[in-house]
Amino acid sequence: MVGRVRKERKDELAKDLLVKRVGSTREISAAIAFLISQGEGYMSGRTLSVDGGLYMH
Known part of the structure; x- marks a missing residue:
């Protein structure tokens, strides 16, 4: 998603992330x-956030 984004912009975006x-x-x-593995079979009705802690602040 950010592969074509300049390093300076990535650094700016990263400042807002918990990590x-x-x-x-x-x-x-x-x-x-x-999510597509067999080990996930018991999980239901959840949202898995992969956002570097953006919404934890």
């Missing part, structure tokens, strides 16, 4: 892999 960095495609794909 102080922009997430990687690997981190996003790991969340998706979890």
